[in-house]
Amino acid sequence: MGLFKKKQHEQEPTDEELTFFSVSEAQEFRSMVRVVFAELGYEVQINADHALDADGRGFGFWNVAANCHNAAASEWREIIRQHLQRVFASFDGADPFDELTAEQASSQTYARLYEESGLPNLDAYPHSQFAPGIVEMLALDLPDTVAVYARKQADTFGGWHALRSQGLTNLRALEHEQVETVPGQGGSSFTALLGESVYTASKALLLPGIATELTGKQPRQDLGWLMSIPNRHQLVWHVIENESVLGALDGMVRFTAMGYSDAPGPVSPHVYWWNGTGYEQLTRLSEEDGSLSIHVSPEFHAVLETATSGE
Known part of the structure; x- marks a missing residue:
């Protein structure tokens, strides 16, 4: 199953670059972007995932397209206009570091x-x-x-x-805005930290302490934990304790794929495992159909055996 393919019109494929749009929706979005640029006095080259102006400045589409995707089509022009005006203001404004104390x-x-x-x-x-x-x-x-x-x-x-x-x-x-326990298969669960702050996902830097603080679970050094960062507003983890890791991993793969493909500020579509010294990537993305598969290394396999055996 292509996890990056959100439900679209049944007969229409998903756009390859802006994966939360169908092909026709993405074309409509790009046409609207060109129109808004022209209204602001700029002629640009429109590419699949970005625009280039005459000065060679690039304007990525993902974040503003995600905002449009979550709004009615009648609101797209204004959303794009406000986004571009903020971007141009950042180009033309003073360097914020010049007067920084x-x-x-x-x-x-x-x-x-x-x-x-x-x-x-x-x-x-x-x-x-x-x-x-x-x-x-x-x-x-x-x-x-x-x-x-x-x-x-x-x-x-x-x-x-x-x-x-x-x-x-x-x-x-920073305040922890919203903490959710997300149920998975077979009675498993994982934790999702959600928030409006653009720094919410970056609290992954505070693991495992934040997991203990919010859930009371202290990871075992020989097992570690699962972690994913779908986008800047979501941090997901599961402290490995027992056989529930299997259902949690499956649920995290799906949750992470949707969060990555369907929100502004994407960070990673993958799920990772803390192996004691760093994060090991557990999922792989197919270039053919956008599906994710789980890759189990010998080290992670040993962890699964320990967790499921109840040792």
Whole structure:
């Protein structure tokens, strides 16, 4: 089953790039984007997942398309217009780092997780690998947007290690907006942390402490936990204890795929396992039909045997 294919018109395939749209819906969306650009005075080249203006600036479609997908078609033009106006304002506005004070940097910096494939020229920014396909970066929180620290800007305010430490402190201070226990097969369950904050998913950096804090479960070092980050507003985990891991894993695969394909700020469609030293990717994406399959390494297989045997 193609988990990225949300229910569409029965006879119409899903768009390959904007997977929450049918082909005709995606074409309508792209046409509307061109119209709004023209109304704002810009001629652009429309591609499947982004637009390019005459100056070579790229405008990704995913987030604004996701917002349109969740609204009536009659609202698309205004949604696109407001999105582009915010983007152009960020291009034309003053560099937020130019007048930033050390005190402001301390209070407004957050450690944040991003989808690696969505970040061009990643070497220009201080970052670290959090999990396969996911990178941790330094974000400056602003009233209407978020700016990412480039290397020079990070060095100005103390460097990666100092800013990351403060970014984690600020992340811990954020309120946990909504915690849900999601039932799975065979009496299993997993936990989903949900919120409007663009930093909600980045609380994955606080695992396993946040799991113990919110659910009272302390992971066993020999078993670890499952984790996924569908989009910036969702963090999902399951502390491995017994045979319920099988149902939880199956449920997390489906939950994560839908959350990744159907919301702004996608991070990763995959489910990961903490193996004691880092995150191992458990799912693989088929290039042919967009389906996900679970890959069990020898190490994770040993964990499953231990968990299901009741040891």
